[in-house]
Amino acid sequence: MNVSEQLLEILKNEGVKHIFGVAGDALNPLVDAIAKQDVIEWIGVNHEGNGSYAAFAQGELGDNFGVCASTVGPGALHLINGLYNAKKERSPVIAVTGQIPVEHLGTNYHQEADLKKIFDDVCEYQGIIRSPEEAPRVILRAIKIALNHQCVCRIELPADIAKMRAKNQDFVHKIFRSNSVILPQKEELDEAMGLINNASKIGILAGAGCRDAKAQVQYLSMKLKAPITHTLRAADIFDHSTKNVVGLTGLIGNPSGYKAVMNCDLLVMLGTDFPYTNFLPEKTKTIQVDIRPENIGNRCPVTLGLHGDIKSTITSLGSICDEKKDDSFLKELIQEFDDWKKSNDQKADPSRDMEPLHPHIFAKTASDIASDNAIFTIDTGTAAIWASNFMNFHSDRRTIGSFNHGSMAVGLPAAIGAQLQYPDREVWGLIGDGAFNMSLQDFSTAVKNNLPIKIIVFNNSQLGFVKIEMEEAGLAPNLDALKVNNFNFAEYAKLCGGDGIKVEHAKDIIPAIEMAKKATQPFVIDAVVTNAELSLPPKIGFEEAKGFGLSKIKEVIRGFNGEKEQWENIKQEIEAYFD
Structure with missing residues (x-):
């Protein structure tokens, strides 16, 4: 078994079915290894950039990571845009890039590019292989980080090392995938409860972080009589048929979605780093819940931040808040949203x-x-x-x-x-x-x-x-x-x-x-x-x-x-x- 075959075995163990790329020099040993098995399929594309977009789609849609591959410098550079898209959408992708032989690195060799420097901004981790002994460890680490951080990682495989005999095969093991939940402290939940109980018009702005928590967000909305405005990425979570949804806000939003956010006296932001500050209130009291604490207060002043996953946090919050009786704010916006949908049907x-x-x-x-x-x-x-x-x-x-x-x-x-x-x-x-x-x-x-x-x-x-x-x-x-x-x-x-x-x-x-x-x-x-x-x-x-x-x-x-x-x-x- 050579290092390329070892890499392929690790990818097979993790359930990978497709690798998108363009074959060439440094990648040839990996492509040869793919031809000798029937689990992972090589999907040859006409442009590496399209391969990275295809890998993004698989990382975004499934519960696994997508994989794309390119040969040395020029081919690797073509991957950048699709990988940057995966980074911004928080989709786990592994990019396998070739590299010129190690002995020529740093000599301005044909097709040499400093891929570490080039990919620094797009990758959370780069597993740069410089010997067969370290290969399995950096490969496994790249996959582990991509999966658990929902990000892009790169594995660099120089042309000479790709063909060398694999080492440390006994180190190869299944990747740990975290299913842990994060819940704010009780005192923070109680503070959120106080803000909610004292508010009369509550609006919910829900993002893609609510994908596994649709039922919980809906329950909270119904209990608080709060209209749900969604982001573009959450359009397939809180669709036009979902109860209490009043649409989208932002540059391509609709009036009822905009008003639900701007005219409430308490805004609850759930799993979103919504970027358009012109469509967020400046002085409204705001609770923001996010699994990534660095997002809290990123776009507008926040009265209370809650670090937690949406499903667990909203389940806990929904169980302790008082049920609202006045649904006039919600009803008005639902009616406006219905009118907007009928108008669009006519258009x-x-x-x-x-x-x-x-x-x-x-x-x-x-x-x-x-x-x-x-x-x-x-x-x-x-x-x-x-x-x-x-x-x-x-x-x-x-x-x-x-x-x-x-x-x-x-x-x-x-x-x-x-x-x-x-x-x-x-x-x-x-x-x-x-x-x-x-x-x-x-x-x-x-x-x-x-x-x-x-x-x-x-x-x-x-x-x-x-x-x-x-x-x-x-x-x-x-x-x-x-x-x-x-x-x-x-x-x-x-x-x-x-x-x-x-x-x-x-x-x-x-x-x-x-x-x-x-x-x-x-x-x-x-x-x-x-x-x-x-x-x-x-x-x-x-x-x-x-x-x-x-x-x-x-x-x-x-x-x-x-x-x-x-x-x-x-x-x-x-x-x-x-x-």
Whole structure:
């Protein structure tokens, strides 16, 4: 057994089924070892960055860690963005990177890169192997930290050591996985009880840290008559059908979710490091519960911090608090949320046949037709707006994306990783055309592995979210810089060996979504949509209004000066709004 085979054995012992990567020099011994067994499958991708996104998806969705691999310097550098996404989403991932032979390190050798320095900011631990004797210990330590800290760790395997005879095999053992609970002290829980009992209008802001505590948070909400506002990452925990949920807050939130947070007299933040301070109250009394104490008070002043896991802490807190009688605050916001949902249903009705089409019709239709345990990979940009506002992630549905890192091009590779991990579940990707162009080279990887992923590409020939950013900043959109030159994505899917359909008419949307659902091979819906759809935050402050107004004035002036594209943009926005 050589060191590469020892590494593979450890990964097999921990339940790893896939390694995503691109083969080459330093990795060749590991790839050779994979070929000699049938437990772990090598998933060759066309770009290492897509491999790291796929590994992120597996770490995010399951109870294990994802694994990606690359050869020396250049290949390793391609992993960075997907790994940084895993770091920000707190998804356990192991990155195996090759390295030039040890004897050449520090000599500016061909393809040499100081990977330790490069990966310092993304990895919580780097197991750098410099001898066969230490290999099993640093490999095991990297996996242990990745799992128990929910983070990214790297294992560096130099080309010469990869082929050496393995040592210290007797040290190899199963990884310890902690299931411990953390509970605040009784005095702290009593203080929280006092704050809750003395409050009349309580709002709950719930994040992804509540994933294993949905029932407990719901019980607390019902006892305290407290509306639940959720973060984007928690949209598949506190879905639109969950009792007492009033929606999302933040830049792409809705009014009732915003008001529940801003108009309460006690805010209870649960398992969230919600970053948008403009959407958090400045003077409201706040209780924040988090498993990571460094998050407490990170975004707004906190009256009381509770260090604990959400499930245990909320179970204890819910048992000692008085039940509230006045539910007027809750009822008002539930009614507003219901009205907002009905309004969105009307906006997303396929009878609205303006062309190019309204993008949210595709999102709503996919939500209506997809299975109850579907997985949705949502790319960064306007795709996230249409998904969060017009889809319902009820039942056992899951959503993943680059919600904290905000990187484009996560949708397709994450769908590949998700479908490999869950071959019996529907996997849908909602992706903007800009993001799809960044990652489409690995659609052929989905074809090669017979993965029936369903991809909706919002084809508006523009970087739509960047346009919104420009307008909010008071700039007239630079339409040349925003333009995306697209080809027929459905034909591309067929060229790769998959299937697809281009949709330009509203009457074809439902049939196309149903075709994708039934497809047994990778399927692309090329959704030709308008780039003029407006998306506004739940509350527009003076600065936002000023920026948007200035942007429109500048667009009109440019139109008067002969820029026809600016006139066309204004015309389409008016048509999209009033259609």
